Amino acid sequence: MTEHLTMNTVIHAAVRRDLDRFTQALQSFPAGSAERARQLLGAWRNFHKQLDDHHHDEETIFWPALREVGADDSLVGDLGGEHEKMMTELASTDVAMDALVGDPSAEQAQRTLRAFGQLRAAVESHFEHEERDLEPFAASKMGTEPMQRALKQVRKAHPAGEQGVFMAWLQDGADDSDRAALAKTIPAPVLFVFARVVGRSYTRDIASVWN
Secondary structure (H helix, E strand, O other): OOOOOOHHHHHHHHHHHHHHHHHHHHHOOOOOOHHHHHHHHHHHHHHHHHHHHHHHHHHHHHHHHHHHOOOOHHHHHHHHHHHHHHHHHHHHHHHHHHHHHHOOOHHHHHHHHHHHHHHHHHHHHHHHHHHHHOHHHHHHOOOOHHHHHHHHHHHHOOOHHHHHHHHHHHHOOOOHHHHHHHHHHOOHHHHHHHHHHHOHHHHHHHHHHHO
């Protein structure tokens, strides 16, 4: 289990949970079910957005702040290259998911499953690198002015509705360590209101796909 030093790894945990869910869903995909394919496409679009937003926030807000407080520029550059690899695999998986909706056959489900396997490999390679080499440094600098400024910037970058869906997604299937780390960053009343009220569309439209 990854030790949660910042919110970054709480987000990583949610990404990993979704990858597990997609893998299991495709392994047991009911051949010919256009309805199930459409359900999975809805969940995929949420996953794609959450991962895109996470990477964009890192590249435009958090990594510049980390550079300000002394992060190794070559390390951040390497991590950026890994983002590009993930974007390539996201695009390939996007194509596979659209194809599954048009052809919900067992054969296409297997092709889509292989696309997820390649995406997972790219994601895990990046997450492990970041968690090993950048996360401890980032955690040690969270109290600095650049990092506190970055936290405020990322909150302003997303409208309330997006934040609500994000918080609901982070909590869906989270274990005790994930929830404890999340509560250290976001007060419990805020989590409740945003996830249950502002982000209730996630529970209705996405969480239900996995139930």
